[in-house]
Amino acid sequence: MNEMEGEVPLSGGRITPGVVRVGDTVRRPVAAGAPFVAELLQHLQKRGFTGAPRYLGLDSAGRDTFTYVPGWVPARFQQWNDDQVADAGALLRSFHEATRSSRLTGASPVVCHHDPGPNNVVFQQGRPAAFIDFDTAAPGDPLEDLGYMAWTWCVSSGAQAPPPRAQADHVRILARAYGLENSERGNLVEAVLDRQNRNALWWQQQLSSPEPRVAGREQILARIDWSRREHDHTAKHRAVFTKALR
Incomplete structure (x- = not known):
């Protein structure tokens, strides 16, 4: 069986088409901001931030490859309990702090995910554990992400x-x-x-x-x-x- 035959389409994100799982990896078409995302994920790995996939490079089809983060990604917005909301806030703060004072932030305080809604979070044992889909990640102010998270959560x-x-x-x-x-x-x-x-x-x-x-x-x-x-x-x-x- 070749690589293409082992592909399983993934849903959860609402914008990016063509995302598939192959074994313990995720493959997706290269987006305009791919170089920044690759550098960001590599930086997060070096900083010890575990709430994001790792970037693995390009596959034989020229697609970006990431580690697969096991768990559940909500398909829609819904009500969350106090612990889930608190975990989401703590995860966002950890992400922001991992980017602070890096060259990736440019003139801004941190790198923002810019779409940290529940549909871009992997849940493990019912709790938010990792962000996915960093296509819109860019330097920004923490309140940009926290405002969006407050809305969508x-x-x-x-x-x-x-x-x-x-x-x-x-x-x-x-x-x-x-x-x-x-x-x-x-x-x-x-x-x-x-x-x-x-x-x-x-x-x-x-x-x-x-x-x-x-x-x-x-x-x-x-x-x-x-x-x-x-x-x-x-x-x-x-x-x-x-x-x-x-």
């Missing part, structure tokens, strides 16, 4: 979501587990709103992108509407979230 406008006060409690747990300084906590709600706005804008831009797009037109429109609903929900309950973070 804690905040929801869905009809079945917990009440805003319970969501705010989870945002507080996340900020505490991350170790966000008290002086920075007042900026976290603004960071959530900013990421929701940016998400709507990103999907809006996809409507004018050439084919093939990352999703169909109806799916893109649905994600724009969802991002805007999430922003409206967060803005409406801003005082509740802000109070919980004091």
Whole structure:
């Protein structure tokens, strides 16, 4: 059996097509930011950060190859318990600290994942254990990632979501587990709103992108509407979230 015959398609991420598992490795088409991602993952390995795959180079088909991180990747956003939210915050802080003061950060404090939602996290024994899909990784401010994580792990406008006060409690747990300084906590709600706005804008831009797009037109429109609903929900309950973070 050759390498191609042993490929198992992987789902979980919502953007990158063509990701497959081959044995204990993951293969994926080379993306525009591949050199940065390769250097980042090699740097994380040297720093002893275990919450990411290792980069193994190119395979015979010219695809990037990474170690396979065993576990479960959620296919959709959902409700998480206190321990899961806290573990996510601690994992993000460990990632950021592993990049701090490296040449990869450029003029920024850290390297951000920029998409640390549950759909890009591997769970092991029910707990967040590792980030995957570093395509959007780039130098940035920690609040860019923490704002996105607070949104996608804690905040929801869905009809079945917990009440805003319970969501705010989870945002507080996340900020505490991350170790966000008290002086920075007042900026976290603004960071959530900013990421929701940016998400709507990103999907809006996809409507004018050439084919093939990352999703169909109806799916893109649905994600724009969802991002805007999430922003409206967060803005409406801003005082509740802000109070919980004091």
